[in-house]
Amino acid sequence: MKRSIYLILFVFILGACDKGFEDVNVNPTKPVQVDVSTKLTTAILLASSERYDNWRANLIYQSTMMQHMATLAGYWAGDKYTWDRGYASSLMDRYYTGVVKQVEDMLLQLETEGGPEEMKAITRILRVFAYSRLTDLYGDVPYSEAGKAVIDGVFQPSYDPQSEIYADMLNELEESAAALGTGTSGFGSADIIYNGDQEKWRRLANSLMLRLGFRLIKVDPAGAQEWVTKAINGGVMESNADIFYVPHTNGPEGINQNGNGETFLADNSPRLSKTFVDFMLNNDDPRLTVLGSLPENTGETDGGGAAILRTPTERLDPTTQKGLPNGLDAGLLEDSTGETNIQAYTEPNRMLVTGLDDPMFFQTYAEVEFMLAEANVRWGLAGDAETHYNNGVRAAMEMLEMYGGGGAIPSADIDDYLINNPYDPGNALEQINTQYWAATFLNEYEAFSNWRRTGFPVLVPVNYPGNVTNGTIPRRLTYSESEQVNNPQNYNEAISRQGPDLLTTRVWWDVE
Known part of the structure; x- marks a missing residue:
């Protein structure tokens, strides 16, 4: 399935090469139309994107705002609620010139060529995903x-x-789900997500409908219930085999590689947040030994001046790990904790979650199960909330094996976790959505959106000197600065309707 990934990097070059005398009568100024299946592969990888926006929008801003990550580095603006406009607009900058342009072109081509309805439906679903990520992060956007x-x-x-x-x-999503049948779509193996499986795309359409329906909960509760009910009745993800993710490879460079993995290879400053590590430590969560480790270099030297290194066994010992508090720099860390050695704090496990060929998760079965649990709590839908909660926790832990064998968590450890952390109907919404937060580690777009929707987990804001939010957690990221120059009328109309182009302005569905 991954062989399609390698092809897309040079298919456009091949289209421009001299193919021989048979092309002598072809207009050399007219572009050669690329097969729409190849374009799907490209579109999927563009949705996963590259290091640029994964580093800035996903990790620098959202992962630290959501207290999955923390760092002392000043350029990690999200950790301290400072404003770097270029970092904040990075998803917008990349998505509109990348995946948005690609899917709009694909739909036009499918219409022009009379493409099969199931291929149009798959393209429309991917299109919805791309725009949902944009509008959830920025609010009113070009659509x-x-x-x-x-x-x-x-x-x-x-x-x-x-x-x-x-x-x-x-x-x-509703129309696309209805257009999908059984069997393999015309995209075939060019579909590097589901290998053309129409049924899996149909379940994805309904699962995304479930997600977007729940987004309406504060602004339109009746509408939220209506769309959630439609999604459940239509059929959502049923196992980890249905996860919506992008497979990546170690090379060639660029969008073939996992942008988060590229970031961690280039930037060794981030650590796991104290909030996240404490959550796992306090609940004896087996994910800590998978997601976190202590740096191999302890930051100390022996009597001869050589660096003291930890062994792999020590790196995976949860009792030695501690998270870094958010909103600090080196001076504030020493003042508040007395600690001066950043190497004493847990980092993302570089043996597991920093690979260039790691999967990039867009929506998981675990998230779907947690939403089904919430649907039962709120409206009595979807069966038993406790069963869905347990299924969600188990799926969230089992899916880590997709990072490689080192991510495997024994079933007995998951059983023990559920016994020691049972479903609590008296605190259901907080418990469900705190687990949702844990399950969306590294997919910070979804962690941030679901936190704004539910208020869970309960996060303690930081008040770093010079922050631009008065010590409150941001509610959105900001538009591209170039839009003020290149598209001023529409930019100004958007902010006059939505509110100032600031980190504290709430999007439509995020009412107080």
Whole structure:
């Protein structure tokens, strides 16, 4: 399945090469249309994206705001609620020139060529995912006119209200699910997510509908219940075999490689947050030995000046691990804890979650099970909440094996965890959504969105000197600075409707 990944990097070059005398009468100024299946592979990888925005929007900002990560480095703006406009706009900058442009082009090509309905449906589902990530992070964004520069000559797209974007995305998912049947789609092996399996794409459409339906819970509770009910009745993910993720490879470089893994190889400053490590330590969570480890270099030297290194066994000992508090720099760390050695704090396990060929998770079966549990708590839907909660915890732990054999957690350890941390109906929503937060480690887009939706887990804000939020956790990221220059009318219309282009402005569905 991964062989398709290698092909896309040079397929466009091949299309421009001299193929011989048979092409002598072909207009050399007219671009050669690339097969739409190849474009799907590219679109999927562009959705996973590269180091640039995974480093900035996903990790620097959201992972630290959500207290999965912490760092002393000043350029990690999200850890301290400071504002770096270029970092904050990085997803917008990459997605509109990447996956958005690609899926809009694919839909046009499928319409022009009379492509099969199931191929259109799969493209529409991927399109919804891309736009949902954009609108959840920024609020009102270009939607109805986005990606139309080449297609329709729209170089200054309008910003659609998020309420209208959501209505259309949910409708797109409903129609796409209905258009999918059984068997393999025309994309075949070019579909590096589900290998063309229409049934898995149908379950994904309903699972994304479940996610987006729940986003409405604060602004339109009745609408949320309606869409959640539709999603459940339509059929959602059933196991970890249905996970929506992108497989990656060690090379070639660029979008073939996992952008998070590229980040950790380039930046050794991040540590696991004290909030996250304490959650796992306090609950005897077996994920800590998978997700975290102590740096091999202790930061200390022996009598001869040589660095003291830890052994792999010591690195995986949970009792030696501690998380780094958020919102500190080196001076504040020493003042508040007396600690001066950053190597004493748990880092992301570089033997496991920092590989270039790691999967990039977009939506997991564990998340779906936690939402089914919440649907039962709120509305009596989907069966038994406790069963779904247990299924979610188990799935979240078992899926770590997808990082490699070192991620495998024995079933007996998961059983013990559930016995020692049983479902609590009196505290159900907090418990369910705190586990959701734990399960979305490294998919910080979803961790941030679900936290804004539910308020869980309960996070303690930081108040770093010079922060721009008055010591409150940001509620969105900010638009590209270039939009003020290149698309001023539509940019100004968006902020006049939504509110100032600040980290503290709430998106439509995130009402107080």
